[in-house]
C-alpha cells in the first residue's frame with residue numbers, strides 16, 4: 305500500500321514536470337497538470353500556504369509538494385493499512401472522495417451566486433445616479449467551462465438589468481480555439497446602454513494568443529481596454545474624452561505591463577474613476593492617483609475553502625488577502641475581487657460559489673469616500 309501511494313505521488317509530480325514540455329499537446333498537458341495537482345493536493349496546500357501559490361507551479365515546487373504529500377498522507381496510509389476488509393476501505397475512501405469531487409465539479413462549480421451592493425462614490429454625476437453595473441471575471445471558456453453552463457450565468461447577468469457590464473479578463477482556458485465561444489457568450493449580454501460591455505485582459509488571454517483574442521473578441525460588441533480608458537458621460541454614452549465616470553482598463557500583471565499612474569494621468573481630480581485590473585496584486589504594488597474602486601478577479605476566491613485553513617491555494621503573492629471581496633491595499637484605495645465565473649486548473653469549487661456582482665451606484669457627498677453597502 306505504502307509503496308503504491310508513494311509511487312503515485314512521485315509519478316504525478318514527474319508528470320507535472322513533463323507537462324511543462326512545450327511540445328506536449330494541450331489536452332495531455334491538461335491531464336498531467338490535473339492529476340498532479342489532485343494527487344499532490346496536501347503538499348500543494350502546505351507549500352502554497354508557506355511559499356505562495358506561484359512557487360508550486362515550478363518544477364522544484366512540485367517535487368517539494370510530492371515529498372510533503374508523503375508526510376501528510378502518512379496517517380491516511382496507516383489508517384488504510386488497518387486490518388479491515390479491503391473492499392470496505394476502498395468503498396469508504398473512494399466513495400467519500402468521489403462524492404466530494406463530483407459535487408464540486410458538477411454542482412457547486414456552476415451554482416452561480418448573484419451578490420448585490422449599493423456603491424457610493426464621491427463626485428458621481430447626477431445623471432449616473434442609480435447606474436447598475438454588473439461585474440464578472442474569469443469566464444475561462446474551455447474544456448471544463450462549456451457553453452451550456454455558461455448560458456445560465458448569462459441569463460442571470462441579463463436578469464440584473466445592467467446598464468454597464470465590466471469584465472476584467474481571463475476569457476478562455478488552455479487554447480485560443482475557445483475565443484469564438486467566449487465571443488458568442490459576450491454577444492448574448494444585454495445592456496441598457498447600447499454596447500456598454502467593457503473588458504480588459506487577464507493572464508490566460510495572454511497565454512492563449514493575445515493577437516487572436518484581439519481579433520476574435522474585437523469583432524463582438526463592447527470595448528476592450530488594454531492600458532486605455534473611456535468616460536461614461538452624464539448622457540450615458542461611452543466616449544474617449546469628456547466628463548463623467550471614468551473606466552480605466554489595465555493590462556495584466558503577470559503577462560503585460562500595467563501602469564496605474566500612467567492611465568490615471570490627466571483625469572481631473574474631481575471626476576470619479578473605476579479601474580478594471582485582472583490581478584488584484586496590482587493594489588499592493590502600484591498607486592499614484594485617485595482610484596475610487598479597482599475591480600478584479602483572477603483568484604477565483606481560491607475555489608476550494610477548507611475548514612480551519614480557509615482558501616489555501618490563492619494565485620496571489622499576498623496569500624488569502626485578495627481571495628475575494630472588499631480589500632484595501634497599501635495604496636489606500638479599495639479593491640473588489642470577484643470570485644469569478646469559471647474554474648482554473650482544478651475543475652472543482654467547494655465552499656466558493658461562482659459569482660456575478662451587481663453594484664447600484666450612488667453619489668456620496670457626505671464622507672467623500674467609496675462606501676460599499
Ligand SMILES: [Fe+2]
Nearest residue numbers: 442474602648
Ligand atoms: Fe482566472
